[in-house]
Amino acid sequence: MKILIGKSAGFCGGVLNSVNRASTYLEQNKNVYCLGELVHNPQVIKDLENKGLKIINSLDEIDENSKVIIRAHGIPKETYDLAQKRKIELYDLTCPKVLKIHDDVKKYVNDDYFIVLIAHKTHPEVIGTISFCGENSIIVEDEEDIEKAVAKIRASQQKKVVVIAQTTFSMDLFDKMAEMLKKELQDYELVIDNTICNATEKRQKEIKELATKVDAMIIIGGKNSSNTKKLYDISKSICQNTYAIETVEDLNTNFNSYQTIGIMAGASTPQKSIDEVREFLEKYN
Ligand code: SF4
Numbered sequence: 001m002k003i004l005i006g007k008s009a010g011f012c013g014g015v016l017n018s019v020n021r022a023s024t025y026l027e028q029n030k031n032v033y034c035l036g037e038l039v040h041n042p043q044v045i046k047d048l049e050n051k052g053l054k055i056i057n058s059l060d061e062i063d064e065n066s067k068v069i070i071r072a073h074g075i076p077k078e079t080y081d082l083a084q085k086r087k088i089e090l091y092d093l094t095c096p097k098v099l100k101i102h103d104d105v106k107k108y109v110n111d112d113y114f115i116v117l118i119a120h121k122t123h124p125e126v127i128g129t130i131s132f133c134g135e136n137s138i139i140v141e142d143e144e145d146i147e148k149a150v151a152k153i154r155a156s157q158q159k160k161v162v163v164i165a166q167t168t169f170s171m172d173l174f175d176k177m178a179e180m181l182k183k184e185l186q187d188y189e190l191v192i193d194n195t196i197c198n199a200t201e202k203r204q205k206e207i208k209e210l211a212t213k214v215d216a217m218i219i220i221g222g223k224n225s226s227n228t229k230k231l232y233d234i235s236k237s238i239c240q241n242t243y244a245i246e247t248v249e250d251l252n253t254n255f256n257s258y259q260t261i262g263i264m265a266g267a268s269t270p271q272k273s274i275d276e277v278r279e280f281l282e283k284y285n
Pocket residue numbers: 012013014015072095096097098167168197198199200227267
């Protein structure tokens with residue numbers, strides 16, 4: 001059996017930075033909280049919890065002067081304001097690429113743009129980003145939302161529209177929806193600012209190639225990881241035998257009949273999880 005592992009599988013630069021800095025911070029500080037999960041991977045979270053990290057869902061759960069890590073996905077504007085009001089010390093590990101989007105949308109708001117955010121409505125990064133976009137904005141998740149978005153744009157006073165994206169959104173879907181908006185808004189000044197991060201872009205391009213070369217694909221990542229889900233969807237559309245797992249323990253397929261197997265992993269999947277799957281498959285040889 002031949003095993004092909006995606007070159008971009010595993011931690012992206014943003015996750016690596018957040019996890020390393022959180023670990024160092026935990027060595028130097030006691031009673032450290034994280035607002036939500038630092039990254040979307042249960043194994044990584046368990047490891048950080050063993051180092052002392054406590055996950056909370058709201059700042060209301062903790063006392064004034066507590067230390068709180070901000071996760072890689074970022075937080076909404078109101079949460080920054082609340083932390084300041086309650087004198088909570090923030091250690092901001094939002095990925096710089098997400099922070100750049102926050103800065104960019106503030107400029108677009110100042111320049112009187114209507115902002116269309118192509119993204120998953122309930123994802124923490126998106127809840128954070130949209131909070132900086134002001135009232136002249138809308139989240140578009142799928143093609144069905146386009147009509148509603150166009151109606152809201154036309155009802156607003158704005159004459160300029162910018163289309164941005166969640167950093168881990170599907171490149172193909174973004175392009176498709178941006179094209180649809182272009183057609184609908186020909187009388188507007190329209191800027192397409194594709195803010196899908198390059199780590200996501202690279203991974204999505206690689207999985208498209210890898211999935212054509214193998215008999216089966218294994219995608220490793222947290223069940224709640226948006227970018228892992230995208231990798232699965234892309235792979236499945238090319239290779240029917242695509243399996244999504246969180247850890248090697250989820251592998252309950254017999255891989256005997258496959259000659260070549262590909263492994264890909266989401267941006268928050270630790271190397272250990274990838275190695276365990278590779279070792280498991282090597283036993284077939
Ligand atoms: S996927 Fe992109 S935006 Fe998200 S943490 Fe990684 S580098 Fe940052």
